[in-house]
Amino acid sequence: MHKYSKGWFVQQLRAKGIKLHPQLRCHLGLFKESELRNLYYQYVENEQLDTE
Template sequence: MAYKYSKGWYVQQLKNMGMRYHPVGRRKLELYKTWVVRNLYNELQTKNEK
């Protein structure tokens, strides 16, 4: 269980959405900094709202 809005939480949420790797870098999400993972999460959230 990760703290809400921590890097682990963002990675867990992205994996639940089906994303395992970064769409451009093609590396595992765990290898990226928190701000990169947070931006990916926010982008997916805005796409899902539309």
Template sequence: MAYPYSKGWFIKELKNAGITHHPVEKRKLENYKTHIIRSLWMEKVKNQQS
């Protein structure tokens, strides 16, 4: 279980949306810091839910 809005939570949400790698650099999400993953989540997942 990941705490809401923690790095693990963002990764879980992105993987549920089908995103497993960074769209530009093609590296696994786990290699990035939380602020990069959060901004990716806001671009891809949160905007699709609105």
């Protein structure tokens, strides 16, 4: 799996416990890569920056 691909974003979000879209409650695989990237930066990257 290539880093920053759609599958990679899904894998990273699921590793953080996000299995459904936080607002729409749909499976992550239904969304475009751009939407998954936004979720990743919102919930994963920002969380890591806040803890440092």
